[in-house]
Amino acid sequence: GTGAAPRSSIHNAGLPWELGLAETHQTLIMNGLRNRVRIETDGKLMSGRDVVIAALLGAEEFGFATAPLVTMGCVMMRVCNLDTCPVGVATQNPELRKRFRGKPEYVENFMRFIAQEMREYMARLGVRTVDEMVGHTELLKQSAEAVAAEPHKGKLDLSAILNNPYAGNGQKVTFDPKAVYNFELEKTLDEKVLLKKCARAISKAEHVELDVDVTNTDRTFGTILGAEITRQTGTGLPDDTIVINCHGAGGQSFGAFIPKGLTLKLTGDSNDYFGKGLSGGKLIVKVPEKAAYKPEENIIIGNVALYGATSGYAFINGVAGERFAVRNSGAYAVVEGVGEHGCEYMTGGRVVVLGRTGKNFAAGMSGGIAYVLDVDNKLYKNINKAMISIEKVENKYDKKELRDLIEAHVAATGSKLGTKVLDDFDYYLPHFKKLIPNEYKKMITLSAKLEEKGLTSEQAQMEAFYESIGAKH
Numbered sequence: 345g346t347g348a349a350p351r352s353s354i355h356n357a358g359l360p361w362e363l364g365l366a367e368t369h370q371t372l373i374m375n376g377l378r379n380r381v382r383i384e385t386d387g388k389l390m391s392g393r394d395v396v397i398a399a400l401l402g403a404e405e406f407g408f409a410t411a412p413l414v415t416m417g418c419v420m421m422r423v424c425n426l427d428t429c430p431v432g433v434a435t436q437n438p439e440l441r442k443r444f445r446g447k448p449e450y451v452e453n454f455m456r457f458i459a460q461e462m463r464e465y466m467a468r469l470g471v472r473t474v475d476e477m478v479g480h481t482e483l484l485k486q487s488a489e490a491v492a493a494e495p496h497k498g499k500l501d502l503s504a505i506l507n508n509p510y511a512g513n514g515q516k517v518t519f520d521p522k523a524v525y526n527f528e529l530e531k532t533l534d535e536k537v538l539l540k541k542c543a544r545a546i547s548k549a550e551h552v553e554l555d556v557d558v559t560n561t562d563r564t565f566g567t568i569l570g571a572e573i574t575r576q577t578g579t580g581l582p583d584d585t586i587v588i589n590c591h592g593a594g595g596q597s598f599g600a601f602i603p604k605g606l607t608l609k610l611t612g613d614s615n616d617y618f619g620k621g622l623s624g625g626k627l628i629v630k631v632p633e634k635a636a637y638k639p640e641e642n643i644i645i646g647n648v649a650l651y652g653a654t655s656g657y658a659f660i661n662g663v664a665g666e667r668f669a670v671r672n673s674g675a676y677a678v679v680e681g682v683g684e685h686g687c688e689y690m691t692g693g694r695v696v697v698l699g700r701t702g703k704n705f706a707a708g709m710s711g712g713i714a715y716v717l718d719v720d721n722k723l724y725k726n727i728n729k730a731m732i733s734i735e736k737v738e739n740k741y742d743k744k745e746l747r748d749l750i751e752a753h754v755a756a757t758g759s760k761l762g763t764k765v766l767d768d769f770d771y772y773l774p775h776f777k778k779l780i781p782n783e784y785k786k787m788i789t790l791s792a793k794l795e796e797k798g799l800t801s802e803q804a805q806m807e808a809f810y811e812s813i814g815a816k817h
Contacts, residue, residue, distance in 0.1 A: 573603050583626070597615075621651070653671075668685075736776075
């Protein structure tokens, strides 16, 4: 669906929004859920007429992408991914960006035309508001021209779209703000236990430690507490101010978005999206003491852990599922194995993998560093080599960073594998591979040289960035 997608995909993959919209609208009505859901549609809405048709088929909100982009100067060259956009829209090249001539007023003007055309159609239909149109497919008629073209003349049947079998059965056909689903947040552990027992710790920055049993239905555990910490402090609390010792199975999005000062220690395992958007907090997962399995051989947290994490630490005494640390931009993590697509699109932070990786590791990785223990020398088969370099861990700073992270992992989880590596670190060190993006390596190397000339670390990084893209600061 992106502007850089191959033409074969654009024209042959996916379905028109009309089909999905009509089916979604009808299915929600059939199940008595239409009044609880707003339906938004997008995908080549190019005119007011398109928006009116979308509303009549059941949509209440509408998304625009291609048309406003064209008003800003896009000429559909479909080279968005090559950094060669000739009109300066999709590029970081300063010379090409000089060619950009777009203005916000152009988009505003385009949307005014959309609204005006909608008003004209609505006047012809005899309706006053968009809400009055939603779901009224009886106002749509199949054009004779739609069935005239060969080789399907007379064979195009739009009845499944135009004839809504549920429209007249008394069911709600539009969203009702009064029928919003009640998520019963007051029944969550965050609301029932954590907020009450941690109130003073948040306001006074006083240390508190709690024990809580969790199950896999306790979704986003710790997130509401983290939100309250951020709401009251702005930047979080000192490290480990609030420590929650959890026992059992963590539900989906365990520890999502938690800020600095909140530490969640889980003895057990966790579901998908563990630590999503981690924002300065600390997550620790370890196996029970009497576990009958080897953690380094078993998945202990689900897929898409640490997705979009920005800062903080995660120590996982076991294997993570697929897409570990995707889009990580600043968190530090130690894990004892990962599934496919690990560190995909990673832009910052550090990841230490004390075990095997799945296929496509480091695909699209443009920042940060990953250290992978590769005793069997099989890592090369699973790495996406398009943007990264594979190096030995020889720099004294890298050695120290790697050892410090493993030591922190062992201290947090009691990992037997981590202890084994530390006890014979000189043996295991040559088996570690350092994965670093090529452009990121150039930038930090240049930054280090600039720091030697007297610039602060922040100034050096900025100067290195501008030099790397060929621009003058």
